[in-house]
Amino acid sequence: xxxxxxxxxxxxxxxxxxxxxxxxxxxxxxxxxxxxxxxxxxxxxxxxxxxxxxxxxxxxxxxxxxxxxxxxxxxxxxxxxxxxxxxxxxxxxxxxxxxxxxxxxxxxxxxxxxxxxxxxxxxxxxxxxxxxxxxxxxxxxxxxxxxx
Numbered sequence: 001x002x003x004x005x006x007x008x009x010x011x012x013x014x015x016x017x018x019x020x021x022x023x024x025x026x027x028x029x030x031x032x033x034x035x036x037x038x039x040x041x042x043x044x045x046x047x048x049x050x051x052x053x054x055x056x057x058x059x060x061x062x063x064x065x066x067x068x069x070x071x072x073x074x075x076x077x078x079x080x081x082x083x084x085x086x087x088x089x090x091x092x093x094x095x096x097x098x099x100x101x102x103x104x105x106x107x108x109x110x111x112x113x114x115x116x117x118x119x120x121x122x123x124x125x126x127x128x129x130x131x132x133x134x135x136x137x138x139x140x141x142x143x144x145x146x147x148x
Contacts, residue, residue, distance in 0.1 A: 039056055043141045047135065051130070052129065062120070062122060063122055070082040070107060073137065087132070089131045
């Protein structure tokens with residue numbers, strides 16, 4: 001009878017993590033609350049000034065940082081540096097965090113880290129805006145926001 005019950009999942013743990021080191025429900029909740037999350041965006045940045053409003057989960061409480069990755073023109077292939085975008089700005093709740101900075105400083109060209117560390121408190125109803133300055137041809141860009 002035990003084999004049949006196990007096959008039906010009747011002896012399965014009541015919550016995820018119970019089978020790992022005997023963690024309690026509260027320990028699992030604490031662990032999940034502190035896990036990094038990542039939200040990704042893809043932009044096609046045309047000539048001129050382009051602003052994009054970004055949405056995070058309503059459960060977001062702390063922004064950890066961002067990563068920008070340039071894409072080869074007309075493809076989704078990541079490349080080493082931005083070709084035409086000359087500057088970008090990044091605002092969270094009307095606080096200017098990055099102002100007119102060459103995106104190559106935040107991208108994979110100047111760092112070996114997973115993301116550029118910019119810790120900020122979040123409320124779950126945050127207004128996040130990224131603005132690009134592009135005097136050249138349309139360029140593709142990927143952005144990842146890391147948060148808890």
